[in-house]
Amino acid sequence: xxxxxxxxxxxxxxxxxxxxxxxxxxxxxxxxxxxxxxxxxxxxxxxxxxxxxxxxxxxxxxxxxxxxxxxxxxxxxxxxxxxxxxxxxxxxxxxxxxxxxxxxxxxxxxxxxxxxxxxxxxxxxxxxxxxxxxxxxxxxxxxxxxxxxxxxxxxxxxxxxxxxxxxxxxxxxxxxxxxxxxxxxxxxxxxxxxxxxxxxxxxxxxxxxxxxxxxxxxxxxxxxxxxxxxxxxxxxxxxxxxxxxxxxxxxxxxxxxxxxxxxxxxxxxxxxxxxxxxxxxxxxxxxxxxxxxxxxxxxxxxxxxxxxxxxxxxxxxxxxxxxxxxxxxxxxxxxxxxxxxxxxxxxxxxxxxxxxxxxxxxxxxxxxxxxxxxxxxxx
Numbered sequence: 001x002x003x004x005x006x007x008x009x010x011x012x013x014x015x016x017x018x019x020x021x022x023x024x025x026x027x028x029x030x031x032x033x034x035x036x037x038x039x040x041x042x043x044x045x046x047x048x049x050x051x052x053x054x055x056x057x058x059x060x061x062x063x064x065x066x067x068x069x070x071x072x073x074x075x076x077x078x079x080x081x082x083x084x085x086x087x088x089x090x091x092x093x094x095x096x097x098x099x100x101x102x103x104x105x106x107x108x109x110x111x112x113x114x115x116x117x118x119x120x121x122x123x124x125x126x127x128x129x130x131x132x133x134x135x136x137x138x139x140x141x142x143x144x145x146x147x148x149x150x151x152x153x154x155x156x157x158x159x160x161x162x163x164x165x166x167x168x169x170x171x172x173x174x175x176x177x178x179x180x181x182x183x184x185x186x187x188x189x190x191x192x193x194x195x196x197x198x199x200x201x202x203x204x205x206x207x208x209x210x211x212x213x214x215x216x217x218x219x220x221x222x223x224x225x226x227x228x229x230x231x232x233x234x235x236x237x238x239x240x241x242x243x244x245x246x247x248x249x250x251x252x253x254x255x256x257x258x259x260x261x262x263x264x265x266x267x268x269x270x271x272x273x274x275x276x277x278x279x280x281x282x283x284x285x286x287x288x289x290x291x292x293x294x295x296x297x298x299x300x301x302x303x304x305x306x307x308x309x310x311x312x313x314x315x316x317x318x319x320x321x322x323x324x325x326x327x328x329x330x331x332x333x334x335x336x337x338x339x340x341x342x343x344x345x346x347x348x349x350x351x352x353x354x355x356x357x358x359x360x361x362x363x364x365x366x367x368x369x370x371x372x373x374x375x376x377x378x379x
Contacts, residue, residue, distance in 0.1 A: 008213050008229075011051065035075060067097075114126065127166075127173065131178065134150050146163060152196065171254055176210065216236075217230050268293050271294070276300050281312070
């Protein structure tokens with residue numbers, strides 16, 4: 001059976017205050033073409049369908065349109081909620097939609113949702129695990145009478161897997177939205193500091209394929225059968241070198257799974273351009289570029305250009321951000337905070353921070369105002 005593994009659509013997302021909804025409409029049309037051209041039978045949608053728990057109306061309408069078109073093509077859809085979604089919102093109407101082959105995972109209640117398909121190789125089981133936190137699993141398992149100690153994310157996933165009956169003689173797929181140890185992160189993801197949300201890939205060893213969401217770069221972790229599809233679009237400039245794709249997964253007889261990444265082309269790509277203002281505005285520089293890409297400009301001028309962003313936007317209408325890279329900014333980066341922070345006063349700490357941002361110390365007038373404010377706050 002041929003699946004298309006998608007994840008992290010983040011419908012309704014804004015990047016640097018730019019709405020991505022038109023880009024998302026465009027890329028979902030590309031996905032429909034991929035489905036038609038490659039005779040896809042089912043879609044696995046591994047969480048973060050929306051960018052926010054309460055998505056804007058345009059995002060809801062876009063998802064409705066996408067699911068409707070898939071249903072019209074007789075494509076089965078298996079979808080779970082991610083950490084950006086509301087599990088209740090994603091699971092709403094699940095029973096009704098399942099009659100049309102659209103399977104939306106309900107909030108985790110102690111039991112994994114399981115749907116069984118059949119093809120020429122026999123039964124194929126799809127397990128759906130929405131994004132979970134330790135408290136959710138602990139509460140659900142207490143109701144089920146399980147007494148596992150669940151403190152960490154890894155404890156939570158381990159407990160879920162230990163209490164899930166899986167017939168390993170059959171083919172089994174899991175859809176999940178967690179951070180598996182070893183995955184590579186990027187700036188557009190919401191990852192906990194210190195890796196507290198990491199889970200071991202060993203918990204998924206009984207499955208023939210694990211369709212993951214959460215990390216935005218396409219990658220395999222722990223083993224060849226555990227994969228992140230990645231986003232269809234770039235949502236930060238840390239992803240500028242990512243090759244975005246939709247992942248075809250052919251689940252053949254037991255033990256035989258094949259993968260193929262199908263490149264997808266966005267309406268607007270992301271690009272970082274660097275040089276002096278005069279260089280970036282020279283026709284010879286931009287005449288062969290797609291000026292409508294989403295741009296992050298790095299200016300190397302020693303003196304800041306007044307209204308540089310507005311001026312650059314006359315050439316690059318979708319410029320998103322701007323930074324300077326020169327002697328001053330290098331000096332800022334070279335400033336090291338002293339290790340005896342506790343011995344410094346609030347004014348000294350603020351002065352250090354101010355210098356890092358502006359390459360100058362605060363003046364006497366600013367210092368007097370700061371002292372007055374600190375006295376008022378701490379009195």
